[in-house]
Amino acid sequence: MLRLMKFNIFRFAAMAAVALALTACDDDDKFTSRGDLFQPRFATSPEVTVKNHNDMTLVWYKVNDAVGYTVQLFEDSYYQRLFMELETTDPYVTIEDIPYATTFYVRVRSNAANPANNSQWARCNFSTEARPDYEQILMGVSKTEIGDNDAIIRWRVDAANPVDSFSVVPAISSDIPSVSRYVTSEEKQTGEIHVTGLTPSTLYTVNVYDTSKPRKYDKPYNAVSLRTTGPAPATVEVEPTDDLSAMLIAANDDPETPEGTVYDLLAGTTYTITPFAIKKGFVLHGPSMGDRPVIVMNGTWSTAANANIASFSFENVELRNQADNQYFFNSGNPFEMETASFTNCVFRQIRRGFWRHQGASTKHISNIEIDNCWFDQCGWQSGTYGTFAFGSGNKDEIGTYDQIDNLTIRNTTFSRGGYKQDTRFGWGNLVNHSQSSHPINLIIESVTFYDFCINQRLVDITNTERSTVTVRNTVIASDMGELLSLGSGTRTTFSNNYATTDYRLGGSQIRATSVGAAAADLFVNPDGGDLTLKDHSSLIFINEAGDPRWLVD
Numbered sequence: 142m143l144r145l146m147k148f149n150i151f152r153f154a155a156m157a158a159v160a161l162a163l164t165a166c167d168d169d170d171k172f173t174s175r176g177d178l179f180q181p182r183f184a185t186s187p188e189v190t191v192k193n194h195n196d197m198t199l200v201w202y203k204v205n206d207a208v209g210y211t212v213q214l215f216e217d218s219y220y221q222r223l224f225m226e227l228e229t230t231d232p233y234v235t236i237e238d239i240p241y242a243t244t245f246y247v248r249v250r251s252n253a254a255n256p257a258n259n260s261q262w263a264r265c266n267f268s269t270e271a272r273p274d275y276e277q278i279l280m281g282v283s284k285t286e287i288g289d290n291d292a293i294i295r296w297r298v299d300a301a302n303p304v305d306s307f308s309v310v311p312a313i314s315s316d317i318p319s320v321s322r323y324v325t326s327e328e329k330q331t332g333e334i335h336v337t338g339l340t341p342s343t344l345y346t347v348n349v350y351d352t353s354k355p356r357k358y359d360k361p362y363n364a365v366s367l368r369t370t371g372p373a374p375a376t377v378e379v380e381p382t383d384d385l386s387a388m389l390i391a392a393n394d395d396p397e398t399p400e401g402t403v404y405d406l407l408a409g410t411t412y413t414i415t416p417f418a419i420k421k422g423f424v425l426h427g428p429s430m431g432d433r434p435v436i437v438m439n440g441t442w443s444t445a446a447n448a449n450i451a452s453f454s455f456e457n458v459e460l461r462n463q464a465d466n467q468y469f470f471n472s473g474n475p476f477e478m479e480t481a482s483f484t485n486c487v488f489r490q491i492r493r494g495f496w497r498h499q500g501a502s503t504k505h506i507s508n509i510e511i512d513n514c515w516f517d518q519c520g521w522q523s524g525t526y527g528t529f530a531f532g533s534g535n536k537d538e539i540g541t542y543d544q545i546d547n548l549t550i551r552n553t554t555f556s557r558g559g560y561k562q563d564t565r566f567g568w569g570n571l572v573n574h575s576q577s578s579h580p581i582n583l584i585i586e587s588v589t590f591y592d593f594c595i596n597q598r599l600v601d602i603t604n605t606e607r608s609t610v611t612v613r614n615t616v617i618a619s620d621m622g623e624l625l626s627l628g629s630g631t632r633t634t635f636s637n638n639y640a641t642t643d644y645r646l647g648g649s650q651i652r653a654t655s656v657g658a659a660a661a662d663l664f665v666n667p668d669g670g671d672l673t674l675k676d677h678s679s680l681i682f683i684n685e686a687g688d689p690r691w692l693v694d
Contacts, residue, residue: 178251178260179204181232188247189267195241195358197267200233204251204260214239215246218266228252238356241272275362276302277613277636279349281551281586282367284484284512285429289341289370296349297614297637297685298332302362304349305329309336312344312366324349342371363634373424374399379406385436386414393420400451406434406458416442418474422450427457433487435459441468444476454482461490468493468526473500473533482510491519494526494568498533498543505544513552515690516593517670520558520568527569527597528555532576539604543577549584554688557670558593558619569597575626580608587614589687590621591643591660591667599624606630612651613637616687617644618660618667624650639681656680664691 181201190198199212209230216222224245227234239245245267251260278297286293296304308321317340328334339345345368348361375398379385385404392398403424406412408431416438427434436458444450462469469491470481481496488495495516498504509529516528533542550571558567571594574581581602590599599621602608605628613636617624620643627633640648642659656663656679663679665671672691674682681687 180260181263188265194270196237198235203232207251244268277363294334373403375402385412411435413437416440418445420445422452424454433459442470443472446474448476450478459487471497475502478506485513495528497530509548544579555593556591575601
């Protein structure tokens with residue numbers, strides 16, 4: 142008898158728990174009485190038909206006694222971010238012109254005359270297709286043209302792809318005001334807007350539009366992002382006679398010196414420093430006017446083990462390495478780095494390679510940004526590691542040690558890489574990320590290559606998965622090998638690229654147009670380091686491709 146009582150008590154508790162769980166469910170999904178309508182049953186498989194890339198049709202069987210149906214599209218599988226809701230009396234719906242390359246989560250309900258008897262939701266999901274090819278005319282915003290409250294936006298003027306308006310919208314917070322308006326006739330002609338009224342230290346998304354297009358999601362061109370500048374955590378004025386090397390080493394070990402301290406260098410000065418294993422970030426900043434300060438390195442930067450670095454940045458300086466067999470940066474230790482940034486810098490005599498990872502340890506960099514820089518006469522000694530060699534782990538081992546989220550190279554030149562001087566040397570790949578499966582977002586925009594990466598592959602991300610590669614407004618004037626070796630699922634964007642006859646393999650991998658002339662005929666004195674475009678009838682000049690510094694009227 143006691144055993145039976147225990148069993149009944151257990152059964153009652155279990156039934157009570159089930160009842161409580163049902164009570165906690167969404168009221169919309171409760172079947173409350175025999176008078177409730179049946180939920181819609183979809184008529185096709187797959188449930189949604191997508192046409193014209195971003196139009197959708199959903200059909201279900203008619204439900205008796207339903208006075209109508211509610212259809213909702215959500216942007217998440219938890220049905221929290223509602224994109225659209227509509228009511229219909231027909232057992233089907235067609236929605237045109239919705240965002241491209243987006244997964245939507247749909248639910249449909251039969252509605253009764255008494256809302257208390259509405260049906261449960263029927264659910265499905267679908268994805269629209271990628272947007273068909275369109276011109277990528279909006280250029281990335283140069284860090285040299287971004288201030289605390291303003292920025293200059295540029296696009297490639299193309300009569301077949303006009304621009305009539307723009308928007309600059311905060312990427313994260315909706316509380317910060319956005320800026321948008323129609324462009325003036327002068328701005329249309331120059332392809333340039335000076336945007337003011339921005340908020341310091343804020344990430345924005347920039348778009349330009351052709352609002353004459355009939356469909357909403359065909360109006361914008363490619364989007365780019367910018368982050369406005371803000372106040373530095375601390376600033377140190379460096380005098381010409383100061384020992385910059387000693388100052389940096391002392392700050393590296395001083396817990397009172399804040400991460401991201403800016404060291405202001407005077408125009409025309411020269412400093413010799415001994416690089417070290419950095420524990421926290423800093424900024425070496427030269428003035429935007431006058432001769433760049435020159436920093437002569439007699440070694441290689443690295444990181445302390447398990448360092449967490451916010452910003453490792455160089456602005457408006459010239460960097461040289463006087464030591465043999467050295468890189469600019471070479472680390473075998475594990476580290477985290479938010480941003481490595483190089484803006485308006487000149488690099489000379491970085492002899493063995495620029496940025497190398499080695500050793501079986503995890504290295505994660507969120508952003509590497511190279512903007513308005515010139516790598517000239519680098520790679521003239523001992524080895525062909527190239528610009529970026531992310532090679533953590535054992536040789537030929539494919540692992541997950543290197544994670545580089547974003548690498549952007551913009552408004553930059555790579556020239557005179559050493560091969561002509563000695564065929565044993567010369568930098569190899571621009572990017573070698575072939576030993577990691579982590580995806581990378583790689584952008585190469587408005588870049589000129591001359592006598593660089595000779596007989597070598599420009600980009601090798603063979604073993605990454607689902608990477609993104611963008612190459613646009615770029616000039617190949619060098620006898621390289623294969624341009625790209627991409628991993629599975631890589632998404633690519635190529636636009637307005639050109640190749641001189643110096644590149645013998647053709648530019649089809651990046652949809653480059655051959656200009657039918659050699660670098661010696663197009664540039665003023667390429668072997669002497671002057672790549673100013675002298676042929677203004679060239680498509681390179683007409684369509685403003687390559688590093689803008691060489692496009693001089």
